[in-house]
Amino acid sequence: xxxxxxxxxxxxxxxxxxxxxxxxxxxxxxxxxxxxxxxxxxxxxxxxxxxxxxxxxxxxxxxxxxxxxxxxxxxxxxxxxxxxxxxxxxxxxxxxxxxxxxxxxxxxxxxxxxxxxxxxxxxxxxxxxxxxxxxxxxxxxxxxxxxxxxxxxxxxxxxxxxxxxxxxxxxxxxxxxxxxxxxxxxxxxxxxxxxxxxxxxxxxxxx
Numbered sequence: 001x002x003x004x005x006x007x008x009x010x011x012x013x014x015x016x017x018x019x020x021x022x023x024x025x026x027x028x029x030x031x032x033x034x035x036x037x038x039x040x041x042x043x044x045x046x047x048x049x050x051x052x053x054x055x056x057x058x059x060x061x062x063x064x065x066x067x068x069x070x071x072x073x074x075x076x077x078x079x080x081x082x083x084x085x086x087x088x089x090x091x092x093x094x095x096x097x098x099x100x101x102x103x104x105x106x107x108x109x110x111x112x113x114x115x116x117x118x119x120x121x122x123x124x125x126x127x128x129x130x131x132x133x134x135x136x137x138x139x140x141x142x143x144x145x146x147x148x149x150x151x152x153x154x155x156x157x158x159x160x161x162x163x164x165x166x167x168x169x170x171x172x173x174x175x176x177x178x179x180x181x182x183x184x185x186x187x188x189x190x191x192x193x194x195x196x197x198x199x200x201x202x203x204x205x206x207x
Contacts, residue, residue: 001027001120002028002029003028003120004029004047004048004049004050004051005028005029005031005049005051005116006031006032006034006053007019008034008037008052008058010035014055015033015035018030018033018053021112022116024113028113031047031049032044032047036059036061037060037061037062037063037065037066040066040070041066044070045074048077050076050077050078051077051079051120052078052079053082054066054067054081054082055081055082056090057085063083064090064099065097067079067081067097067099068098070098078119078120079100080099080102080115080125081094081099081102083105084104084105092203095202095203096203100125101118101125102125103125122167122198123167149192150192151189154175158171158182158186158189159201159202161174161175162201168182168183186198186201189201
């Protein structure tokens with residue numbers, strides 16, 4: 001299956017590097033490159049790419065705001081933040097805005113391609129340092145939630161693996177359970193946390 005990707009990045013050198021990396025993958029096609037947010041909001045929606053690689057710092061706005069706007073226009077598109085910033089607040093704001101992953105620009109090309117493929121399978125790819133920050137926050141004791149039903153131990157295990165960026169098949173393998181069982185746990189997690197997506201579930205439970 002071919003994966004279509006759009007790049008939103010203001011640095012010409014990085015744009016060229018990304019295009020070169022994507023061109024090396026037979027199953028990934030770059031359908032557009034935008035150097036600023038306003039152009040992206042005009043050009044990207046008609047292209048309807050499956051994945052958007054989004055810089056956080058753009059000359060006419062933030063990638064976080066751009067993510068929120070694009071998700072309204074393209075709810076099925078997966079947006080992966082691509083930045084030099086690993087600040088925890090930026091990470092959470094990006095995920096809350098609808099980002100499906102968060103990678104640092106130091107990510108090796110092979111890892112970037114793996115992340116693009118993974119996000120298309122429903123995973124939440126993150127650079128290891130970023131994932132560590134998310135998991136640490138996830139493990140902090142959370143205040144009581146009157147409106148959220150408690151999760152079972154197995155549901156918490158599934159949710160932690162989601163925070164690590166694992167797709168459903170990887171969760172099934174690591175927990176030694178069937179894929180249908182994983183999907184059943186996800187359904188119960190979504191219902192208990194009153195969310196509709198994997199990213200929302202991770203953010204809700206960490207909050």
